[in-house]
Amino acid sequence: DAGVIQSPRHEVTEMGQEVTLRCKPISGHNSLFWYRQTMMRGLELLIYFNNNVPIDDSGMPEDRFSAKMPNASFSTLKIQPSEPRDSAVYFCASSSEQNQPQHFGDGTRLSIL
Amino acid sequence: KQEVTQIPAALSVPEGENLVLNCSFTDSAIYNLQWFRQDPGKGLTSLLLIQSSQREQTSGRLNASLDKSSGRSTLYIAASQPGDSATYLCAVIKGFQKLVFGTGTRLLVSP
Numbered sequence: 001d002a003g004v005i006q007s008p009r010h011e012v013t014e015m016g017q018e019v020t021l022r023c024k025p026i027s028g029h030n031s032l033f034w035y036r037q038t039m040m041r042g043l044e045l046l047i048y049f050n051n052n053v054p055i056d057d058s059g060m061p062e063d064r065f066s067a068k069m070p071n072a073s074f075s076t077l078k079i080q081p082s083e084p085r086d087s088a089v090y091f092c093a094s095s096s097e098q099n100q101p102q103h104f105g106d107g108t109r110l111s112i113l
Numbered sequence: 114k115q116e117v118t119q120i121p122a123a124l125s126v127p128e129g130e131n132l133v134l135n136c137s138f139t140d141s142a143i144y145n146l147q148w149f150r151q152d153p154g155k156g157l158t159s160l161l162l163i164q165s166s167q168r169e170q171t172s173g174r175l176n177a178s179l180d181k182s183s184g185r186s187t188l189y190i191a192a193s194q195p196g197d198s199a200t201y202l203c204a205v206i207k208g209f210q211k212l213v214f215g216t217g218t219r220l221l222v223s224p
Contacts, residue, residue: 004156031210043202043214056211072187091156093208099164101147101210 002026004105006092012111018080021108024073025094033102034067034077035091043091050077082112115140117205117215125221130193134218136186136203145206148177148188151217154207157202161188193222 004023013019025054033048047057049069056083064083069075079086089109093102116139126132136146145164149157161170161177163186165183174191186203200219204212 004220033212041203042216045211045213048210073153094155099145099162100119101159101160101162104149106156109154 004092004094004103006090006108008107008108009106010109010111012113013082014113015083016081017112018078019082019086019110019112021077021090021092021110023075023077023091023092023105026077026096026103027073027093029096029103031095031097032069032075033093033095034075035093035104037089037091037107038087046077048103054064084112086110087112115143115200115205115207117203119201119203119215119218121218122216123219123221125223126193128193128195128222128224130222131163131189131191132193132220134188134190134201134203134220137189138184138186138205138213138215139158140205140207141181141184143181143205143207146177146179146186147204147206147212148186149202149204151202152199160201191205195222195224198222216220 007022034046037043046059047067067077075113087108091107093104095102142194147162148160151157156162162171163179179186200217202217203215
């Protein structure tokens with residue numbers, strides 16, 4: 001079975017550019033999560049969706065960040081405009097229901113110059 | 114605010130040793146607790162999920178326990194191997210699958 005698929009694996013871009021990260025959850029999973037990992041703050045939940053609906057976006061750091069889930073098999077996390085402090089590894093995860101484990105993708109390593 | 118702490122931050126052991134990783138959390142009102150491992154440059158791999166009604170879970174050489182009243186969980190690794198070298202993260206789940214991660218323990222098992 002295919003796991004959670006994220007793209008791109010690496011992204012290097014200049015400050016001010018728009019960045020779009022993509023995620024395909026495991027088929028049949030109805031919850032999707034976006035996380036950010038940095039050395040300073042560890043792993044933090046940014047936003048999560050249940051049945052394609054955003055449930056909690058309190059972890060989204062600023063209005064420059066937005067996330068969408070247009071259907072059950074695809075989600076995007078967008079940063080516009082990007083800043084150097086957004087540099088981090090961004091993970092997407094999915095799960096099937098409340099008492100089931102979350103499964104993570106391999107992440108997108110984002111570097112903003 | 115829920116805080117999750119893992120001790121030790123780093124651990125280096127020779128192959129074959131049994132070891133214990135600790136996880137403590139400040140708010141005992143949790144649903145579940147999940148243990149992960151993370152290899153360098155990789156995502157997280159789920160190891161064990163302990164539901165709030167359970168006290169422990171086992172998978173192969175791994176055993177995780179949960180004591181909600183004291184706000185503690187331990188991950189026991191038996192007969193450690195070099196392939197166990199990774200960062201181990203615990204995460205508490207409080208409401209709607211919202212994971213709050215610990216600080217991690219970096220484990221190195223030398224041959």
